[in-house]
Amino acid sequence: MASAPTSKYNSHSLENESIKRTSRDGINRDPAEAVPRLPGETRITDKEVIYICPFNGPIKGRVYITNYRLYLRSLETDSALILDVPLGVISRIEKMGGATSRGENSYGLDITCKDMRNLRFALKQEGHSRRDMFEILTRYAFPLAHSLPIFAFLNEEKFNVDGWTVYNPVEEYRRQGLPNHHWRITFINKCYGLCDTYPALLVVPFRATDEDLKRVATFRSRNRIPVLSWIHPENKTVIVRCSQPLVGMSGKRNKDDEKYLDVIRETNRQISKLTIYDARPSVNAVANKATGGGYESDDAYHNTELLFLDIHNIHVMRESLKKVKDIVYPNVEESHWLSSLESTHWLEHIKLVLTGAIQVADKVSSGKSSVLVHCSDGWDRTAQLTSLAMLMLDSFYRSIEGFEILVQKEWISFGHKFASRIGHGDKNHADADRSPIFLQFIDCVWQMSKQFPTAFEFNERFLITILDHLYSCRFGTFLYNCESAREKQKVTERTVSLWSLINSNKDTFKNPFYTKEINRVLYPVASMRHLELWVNYYIRWNPRIKQQQPNPVEQRYMELLALRDEYIKRLEELQLANSAKLSDPSTSPSSPSQMLPHVQTHF
C-alpha cells in the first residue's frame, strides 16, 4: 500500500532532537551508554530529579550533565520522556524554594532558556544535590565566568564537508561581477586597522583612494564606512552599508564623506540621487545627534534622498520577544489569542523590517538609484535590511549554500555582535546588549519562505537548526562579535562550522518544492493579513500545538516523486527488454498494476 510518511521527509522542528518518546522496551539499561555524547564531550555528573513538565506534570527522572548538555531520561515506566538540552541555550539558572519550603516539588531549580522555554527540576532537600547541580550547571553553562573554554573549542566532531570553506569573500564578490570599472577590492582593513568590526576585505568605489577611506572613517560611527554589499548584475545599482555619520548636535560636516557618497552615487552612471535608508525612526535618528551621531541632512548631502524606515532598536525587540514568550509558554493564551499576539508587537516589527527591505530591493531592482543603508552602528538593523533585500533580489542566496554565504557575509563578517546579542557562555542574563535581532531576521526569512513555498532550496528545519546552534555553542560559527576577534581566537582552526553539519546532511534540509528561478525578484507582502507567528519555532515545546509533520501536500509530493522515479526506471527497463525481446517474447514483465507501487490518494 501507500508509503508511510518517513522521518526523512520530516522537514520540521527539531523535536526529535530534544524530546524523544521511545518505546519502553527500547530503553537501554546501561545509563552511561544511553546518553548521547559528541566526540570531546565529557560526563560531569548525574542526579535523580523530578522534571516538572509544564504539559504533563512532574516526571521522575535522572539527569546527566556533561560539558555540553543536560540530558534527562524519565525513570517512570509509563513515560519515555527524554530531554536533551545543550547548555548553551541556558540563559539563567535560579534556585526555587528554600529550606522552609513546603509542598511537593517546591524545592529545586528553574532554568530559563534562550529558545522560548523554561525547565524546572525539583530536587531533594537533603544531601546538597541542588547546590551541586546548580554549581555544575552554572560552571558549564557560563564557562566565560569560570575561565573555562566554550564547548565549541572542545568539540572533536568530524564531518566530511568543511563548512569554513563555504564563504570566500573574493569568490562571492567575483560571482557578483566584482571588481569592475567602478568598484575595487581593497585590503586596507587587512589587519583591521581601518575598522576593527569590519571584515579584512572590502569593496569600495574605484575612484575612492585608501586615503579617502581613512578620512571617511573618521566621520562614521566606529569607522564603519560605506562599503558595497551587493551590485545589481544588469543596472549596476548597488546596496551599500555603513554606520551613522557623526553629525552631532552642532551639525558637523565632512567634505570627504559627502564626496564619497557622491562617488558611490555616480558608479552606475545615473544622474539620479543616492537613496539613503536610515533604518531608525526619525525621532531616534534626531535623538542620536545628542550622543554624537545623526543622519545625512540634505543641505550637506545634495544628491541624496533620505528616508527613515521606522525600525525600532534592540531593546524594543528584546522586550517584544519576551512578551511573545509570555503568551505562548507554557500555555498558549486561548481566549484572546489575536489581541495578545498584537500586543507583543512582534509581527508588527517583522512587518517593518520586511517593508524596509522591500523598499531597498525595489529601489535597486527598478534601477532608480543606488541605496545606502545604515542605522546607528550598522550591525543590527542594517544587517537585517541588506541581507533581506539581497535575499529578495538574488536567487543565489535562496539556495542552501547561498544562504550560508549570505549569513556568513552580511552578519558574521560584517560584525553583527553575536557574542553580545546572544551572550554565549556569559552569565549576565539581564545584559542590555542582548537582543534577538538575528532571530528576527530568520523569522523574516521564514515569513518569506511561507509566502513563496517554491522559491527556497532549504526548508523550515534548516532555519530552526540554524537558530538552535545560534545558542548551542557546539559550533564556532556564531561565536564572537567580529572577524578580528575570531581571527585572534583562531576560530576556524579550533572549532567546527555549523555549515559542516548542515552540508554533510543536505537532504534533511531541502525543500522538495524548490524550483530554481534565476533573476526572479521576490517581494513578500508585508501585511499583517499574511504574517503569522512562527508556531513551529515559538510554540514547538507545547505538544498540544503541533502541526502536522510533514504537511500532507509535501508528503503527497514526495510520494509522487518516488513514484515518478520508479516509473522512469521501469520505462528504461522496458526499453531494454524491448530491444532484447526479439529473442524471447515470452519473458514479458507482469502487468503494470501488479508491479507498480500505488499512491495514497487517487488521481
Place this chain on the structure above:
Amino acid sequence: MLGKGVVGGGGGTKAPKPSFVSYVRPEEIHTNEKEVTEKEVTLHLLPGEQLLCEASTVLKYVQEDSCQRGICGKLVCTDFKIAFLGDDESALDTDEIQFKNKVIGENDITLHCVDQIYGVFDEKKKTLFGQLKKYPEKLIIHCKDLRVFHFCLRYTKEEEVKRIVSGIIHHTLAPKLLKRLFLFSYATAVQNHTATDPKNHTVMFDTLEDWCWELERTKGSMKYKAVSVNEGYKVCERLPAYFVVPTPLSEENVSRFQGHGIPIWCWSCHNGCALLKMSALPKEQDDGILQIQKSFLDGIYRIIHRPPYEIVKTEDLSSNFLSLQDIQTAYCKFKQLFLIDNSTEFWDTDIKWFSLLESSSWLDIIRRCLKKAIEIIECLEAQNMNVLLLEENASDLCCLVSSLVQVMMDPHCRTRAGFQSLVQKEWIMGGHCFLDRCNHLRQSDKEEHQRHLSLPLTQSKSSPKRGFFREETDHLIKNLLGKRISKLINSSDELQDNFREFYEGWHSKPTDYHGLLLPHVEGPEIKVWAQRYLRWIPEAQILGGGTVATMSKLLEMMEEVQSLQEKIEERHHRQEALQAEAPSLLRNSARLSSLFPFALLQRHSSKPVLPISGWKALGDEEDLAKREDEFVDLGDV
C-alpha cells in the same frame, strides 16, 4: 467625447476633480495613453435573461499598482445581474482566461450577490435604498462575495443615471416575489438536460432509494428504516418526502406532531452509533397538552433508549450553543474587514488587523463549531453513544453540526460527490431555510437573514478541507454575545476532560487521511481563510506565491506520473516499442497569483506592494524606544 479609459484630464476634457477617489491624489490617477479603437462589447445574456436598463459612459475604477484607473463602458442591469461592459484591453491579453467563470464574468454582479449599495454625494458616502431624491456621482457596490465595485457616473447622461441607479436599487433591494426569481425564467428557457456522470453523481435524497442507499453505505439499515409517510408532504412541508427513522417507530408517531419530536436519522458511525436530530415540540402553556407531549416524548425515548439502540446523549443546540444572532453579528463585523474601498483603507486597518479580527468573534465562532463537532464525535466514537441533536426546527445549527461531524468522520463526505451529497442531505433536504437565511426575496430589514457557506481553514493536521456552513439571522443583538460565550466556557469539567483526552489522544497519533480527521482548535491554529476572504484585495495578493505555488507543483508532478504510467501501459499492450515519444503533458507552469483561481491579476507589474502607513507609537515602550542601541557615547569618537 471623453477619451477612452481616461480619468482626470487628457483628450480635451476638462480635468475634473476626482472627488470620488478621495484618498488618491489626482496625479495618481494616470491616464491610459494607448488609444484604443472603439470596441463593441456585447452583453452576454443567459437563456431567459432580459435587459432591464442601461447607462453608457460609466467609468469603472480598477486598482492597479496602488493607483486607480478608470475604464469607460456601459453599465447594465438585467433580471439576473448587473454587468459592466468595459473595454479594458489589458484584460484581453495574458492568461487571464483561466480566471474566468462560465456564467458570471469579471464585471458581473448577480442581483442576489449585492449586499449594500452606496452613493457618493459631494465626496460623502451614503447607503442607498428606496426612492432617491438626488442621484449620486459615484456608485459603490459591496457584494456578498466580498467584491467591491466603484462606478463613476459623472460623465453619464442625467436621464441614464436616474434609470440605472433606480433600476439597480429596485431590482436588488426591493422585496421580490418568489415566482419572479430569475431561476424560474432560466429553467423555462433552458432545455432540461441533466448530464450526470454516473461515477461522480450527487445523491439528491429525493427518493426512498437514495436514503436506502445511504443507510446501506453507512451500515445503518439494521436499526433504521427509510419511511415514505411524508410522501406528497402530507405530514409536514418542512420535512423531505422521504427520510429515515428508528425501525420500531410507527408512522403514526411521525405524523402525531407533524414530524416534531421525532428522532430523524442523519448518519451512522462504523461502530453502529448514530447521529440523530429532532425538532422540538411546539411550546405549550396548556398543562393538558404538555402532559400529552410529555408522554409522547417518553414513548419516543423509550424506543430509542432500548437495545439495540445505544445510550442516547441529547445535545440541545438551541440553548447550549451559539445563537443564530451571535453568528450573524459576528459575520457582519467580520465581512466588513474585507470590503475594502482602497489601498489607504487596507493599510490603515493592517496595523490593528489582529484585534479587529478578534473583535468580530468570527474565528472564535468557527472554533466553537469545530469543538462542538469534536465533542459529538467523542460521544459517538469513544463512548459508543448515539447523539440526538435538538433544535427548534432542526434546520439551522443541526445542519451545521451534523454535516461537520460527517465531514470529519466519513471520508466519503470529503470527496466532491460525497460533499455535494452531504449538502443535499443535510441542508437541502434538511430543510434549511435558504430563502430566509439568504434573504433572497429581500424581505424587510427586520426579517433579514443570511446564510453563508464557507470553508474556514485551520491549516492543520486535517488539512483536506472540511465543509463548513454557517448561517445567521438578523437583529444585531450585540450585548448578547459576551454573555453567551462566557456561559459556554464554564461548561462541565468532565465534558472538557473527555474532550481533551480524546482530542489530544487523536492528535498524538499519526493521521490516516481516509479515516477520522480532527481539526486543530487552538488559538494560533484557527486562521482566516485567505483564499476566500482576501481574494479580491489586490494588496493581499502574493504574485507567484501562496499555497497555490505548491499545489501547482503537485499537479504538474501528478501529470508527469500519469503520462509515465500511460507510456508504460502502452508498452505493455503493444510490445513493439513506439519510437515517437508522446508529447509531454507538462505545461509550463505559469506564475500564478496566491489568490488563484479567484482574483484577476490586477497588478500587472511586479512592483511590490508597500504599506503606506506603518509607524505607530509603542505606548508603554516609549522609554525603551528612545534608548540607544549601545551605551557608548559617540560624542568623543
